[in-house]
Amino acid sequence: MGKIAQESLLSDDGVRSDGRRIDEARPFEVQVGVLTQANGSALVKQGKNLILAGVIGPYEAERHSQYLDRGVLRTRYHMQPYSTNERKSPTFTRREIELSRAVREALEPAVILTDLPRAQIDVFIEVLQADGGTRCASVNAASVALADAGVPMRDLVTAVAIGKVRDTLVVDINDLEDENGQADFPIAMMPSKGKITLLQMNGLLTQEEIQKSIEMARGVIRSLYEVQVEALKRRYAPLAASGNREGGSDA
Amino acid sequence: MKLSEGQTTQAREVVVPGEKVADQGFKPGEGVYRDADGLYSSLLGVVERDEARSVVRVRALRGQYIPHPEDIIIGKVIEVGLTDWEVDINSPYMAKLDARDAGVEVDPITVDLRRYFDVGDYLAAKVVAFDRVTPPSLTVMGKGLGKIRGGIIVSVIPSRVPRIIGKKGSMISMLDKMLKVHLVVGQNGYVVVQGSDPDEVAFAVSIIRKIEAEAYTYGLTDRIKEILTKRYENQNGKDSTGVASQRRRCKE
Numbered sequence: 001m002g003k004i005a006q007e008s009l010l011s012d013d014g015v016r017s018d019g020r021r022i023d024e025a026r027p028f029e030v031q032v033g034v035l036t037q038a039n040g041s042a043l044v045k046q047g048k049n050l051i052l053a054g055v056i057g058p059y060e061a062e063r064h065s066q067y068l069d070r071g072v073l074r075t076r077y078h079m080q081p082y083s084t085n086e087r088k089s090p091t092f093t094r095r096e097i098e099l100s101r102a103v104r105e106a107l108e109p110a111v112i113l114t115d116l117p118r119a120q121i122d123v124f125i126e127v128l129q130a131d132g133g134t135r136c137a138s139v140n141a142a143s144v145a146l147a148d149a150g151v152p153m154r155d156l157v158t159a160v161a162i163g164k165v166r167d168t169l170v171v172d173i174n175d176l177e178d179e180n181g182q183a184d185f186p187i188a189m190m191p192s193k194g195k196i197t198l199l200q201m202n203g204l205l206t207q208e209e210i211q212k213s214i215e216m217a218r219g220v221i222r223s224l225y226e227v228q229v230e231a232l233k234r235r236y237a238p239l240a241a242s243g244n245r246e247g248g249s250d251a
Numbered sequence: 252m253k254l255s256e257g258q259t260t261q262a263r264e265v266v267v268p269g270e271k272v273a274d275q276g277f278k279p280g281e282g283v284y285r286d287a288d289g290l291y292s293s294l295l296g297v298v299e300r301d302e303a304r305s306v307v308r309v310r311a312l313r314g315q316y317i318p319h320p321e322d323i324i325i326g327k328v329i330e331v332g333l334t335d336w337e338v339d340i341n342s343p344y345m346a347k348l349d350a351r352d353a354g355v356e357v358d359p360i361t362v363d364l365r366r367y368f369d370v371g372d373y374l375a376a377k378v379v380a381f382d383r384v385t386p387p388s389l390t391v392m393g394k395g396l397g398k399i400r401g402g403i404i405v406s407v408i409p410s411r412v413p414r415i416i417g418k419k420g421s422m423i424s425m426l427d428k429m430l431k432v433h434l435v436v437g438q439n440g441y442v443v444v445q446g447s448d449p450d451e452v453a454f455a456v457s458i459i460r461k462i463e464a465e466a467y468t469y470g471l472t473d474r475i476k477e478i479l480t481k482r483y484e485n486q487n488g489k490d491s492t493g494v495a496s497q498r499r500r501c502k503e
Contacts, residue, residue: 039313039314039315040313057343058315058343059343060343060344060345068384110268110269112284112293115293116343117383117384118343118344118383118384119343119344147267147268147294147295148295148313149313149314150294150295150311150312150313150314150315150410151314152268152282152293152294153268153269153293153294154268154269154284154286154291154293155268155269155291156267156268156269190269191269192269192270192271192291193269193286228267229267229270232265232267232295233265233267236265236295236312237265
């Protein structure tokens with residue numbers, strides 16, 4: 001595989017291939033309730049990633065797949081054929097099936113499934129445009145969509161991928177850094193609890209680097225989380241604010 | 252929309268899941284869970300603090316209807332069994348109406364339940380019990396319950412139904428008094444509007460839609476009252492002489 005030289009991923013004065021600093025996340029935008037028929041939805045832009053999450057449910061699960069003491073969370077991660085620079089087959093690949101599961105496992109600890117026995121919640125994630133770290137961006141979109149659907153949750157879930165290029169840890173890696181870097185380390189958390197819900201790694205990191213990565217992720221996740229919260233409130237605050245004699249909101 | 256530190260407020264603040272809504276000392280109500288250092292919201296909703304009983308609850312802004320005993324709901328019969336009906340109550344959970352709860356003698360050989368309620372019929376019913384493990388059970392024995400004959404059904408977001416009813420029924424009793432239609436409000440988000448004048452029905456629907464849209468605002472009952480008063484005043488003016496309405500037009 002013709003890998004790009006590490007020097008071109010990070011310059012001597014600490015500037016990355018897309019002009020970011022090592023601790024600088026990509027621009028992050030969240031839009032809530034973009035779909036009218038879904039129970040909940042969110043559109044997330046994280047760098048060039050463009051990801052749509054739609055939630056159906058909770059609804060009564062089929063008898064053979066229901067549990068009497070808790071609900072079932074299902075996720076489907078799918079990439080559009082035009083989402084990558086080479087056409088991707090529209091059918092499910094092994095990678096998409098794996099990522100569907102990874103995203104579900106990142107979300108499951110946050111969803112209070114015991115409040116929804118016998119029910120099922122489906123999250124459909126469509127990657128419209130991919131630019132590295134799609135599983136993290138998918139988690140970010142899906143958790144907002146779940147909150148938008150009125151699903152009971154302990155917290156939102158926010159994720160970011162830390163990477164290593166030119167022996168240096170960098171946050172929120174893009175596609176180029178993901179493919180040519182030395183490590184890809186996606187981390188998802190419940191931000192206001194500070195608890196980790198997903199930890200995966202591709203590549204090599206030392207123990208110290210892992211500790212440091214988690215600390216770096218904590219900071220980035222905090223700021224991404226604020227964007228998620230702000231988006232949810234921006235969507236719903238006007239409902240509570242119009243005619244509010246205590247004064248309007250800043251939205 | 253800032254959480255005032257440790258203070259209790261009357262303002263309707265929007266919270267997201269995981270946001271702290273109160274310190275220890277409050278009891279968690281609907282939509283709130285307890286964690287090590289306080290009470291947190293589990294829903295996207297607005298906070299309500301009941302100082303007297305020191306309970307905090309979060310009223311959902313979105314989400315589906317979860318049945319509670321004693322709720323009056325509007326349901327649709329989707330299946331007729333030998334001894335019961337299966338009823339869609341606009342919830343993740345299908346409800347069951349047992350023949351005995353409809354005052355029907357259970358004898359599958361001589362009694363065809365279709366004679367009472369058939370597939371597609373709408374019912375006003377009361378939730379008897381729901382333990383989340385077995386389907387919620389309904390009854391149609393009671394005043395105002397039973398098959399719905401005529402009218403149209405307006406579907407609203409279930410979490411906003413309490414606003415259509417109002418504090419101690421203030422809104423619904425006003426609507427009943429002033430609107431020239433008959434309303435049946437289901438906690439599950441279905442409202443039946445029955446009336447002989449299509450204009451009045453359309454107006455009633457627009458009022459319900461307005462209450463739904465502005466459910467989380469203050470002084471809603473007063474504003475709705477103003478609209479109703481204005482409409483029926485205008486009509487009276489036109490009916491009597493026409494002078495009053497003419498004068499009003501000049502002013503505008």
